[in-house]
């Protein structure tokens with residue numbers, strides 16, 4: 001471990017030393033991102049026999065949804081929010097323009113803690129309505145719109161800061177949750193920071209506006225390395241992937257404790273809503289309900305909801321590809337996603353409340369217990385997004401026979417990880433004997449519920 005930490009510290013210092021190189025890399029990513037986002041949206045839809053390697057639109061689709069997103073998520077679980085600090089084109093553009101903008105202070109409404117949760121919910125739902133994974137125009141609208149918003153916020157607020165990333169980015173809440181699991185983080189020795197020993201380095205520009213001295217976790221840190229070695233108190237260090245969750249609420253005065261928004265986003269968004277979003281296209285419940293409602297509408301001579309005449313930016317509308325959503329489709333997608341979020345998220349919320357009650361505890365234990373489901377939430381996002389990877393590769397003729405066993409292994413591993421964390425949290429809060437077992441039974445049911453949802457998607461319904 002000491003050797004590993006020495007290596008990591010050198011790596012962190014290297015990030016600080018090579019800030020110019022990193023900025024150059026960011027501009028390369030910006031150019032690549034713009035190319036993949038804008039050019040396919042200007043091209044005609046790919047022909048049915050087109051393939052990834054001979055069609056730019058399909059290639060861009062594969063890179064964005066098949067590689068970029070699943071592996072960005074994976075990188076956050078493995079390395080913390082290195083993606084945000086080093087490579088994210090949106091963050092880089094927002095910071096770049098904020099050096100040249102109005103430099104206003106972030107107003108109070110903008111600092112509301114619920115924006116990342118709300119942003120994630122709205123972009124997920126909207127993305128499903130306009131089929132963001134399938135059409136370049138839709139991807140340009142959502143991702144390009146988000147980039148423009150990030151630049152506008154950067155232009156208005158902060159000076160060389162990333163106000164957008166800190167308060168508004170629709171995926172920052174998800175990234176913050178996943179970063180809890182990172183086995184590396186910039187560790188701050190607060191005592192040493194106060195002593196202020198040499199080297200006397202210039203104060204770092206922490207773009208997401210963190211109080212570096214009091215930072216104790218990887219949740220909000222963008223891992224950009226700009227503060228590495230500051231006052232000889234900040235070091236990139238290894239830690240247990242369970243550390244940040246197990247320590248929540250324990251050390252007095254920690255500044256990164258779980259907020260109710262973390263629990264809300266995890267249960268209702270990352271687990272409940274995301275499962276609905278990945279699932280509705282393969283769900284027989286969705287098809288049955290749609291057929292029943294369509295039949296009922298026809299029998300009652302009511303055809304307006306069956307029209308597929310909404311513009312593409314409101315509901316998927318590509319008649320040339322034989323793919324247009326009716327108003328009924330749109331309403332059912334909204335209904336399915338809401339039901340998935342509320343039923344699954346609500347079920348988990350109830351089970352966690354029951355677990356806390358069984359432990360004979362109250363308050364912050366619920367937040368901490370909910371965080372034990374992060375491995376399951378992260379695994380679900382990875383499974384859902386990588387389903388697109390697998391689907392696109394199968395179109396190319398690859399069998400990928402290992403995909404199902406790999407999914408089963410990932411899911412089983414995530415369930416075991418979440419349960420292990422849950423057991424430790426319950427034990428740390430002093431629940432013994434029957435109380436401990438009853439609380440753990442609630443967690444078993446919660447994991448079982450999520451596992452059952454994924455089983456339906458990948459095995460039960462296929």
Ligand code: SF4
Nearest residue numbers: 206221222224225227
């Ligand atoms: S605390 Fe701020 S400056 Fe330091 S690595 Fe994290 S984001 Fe960068």
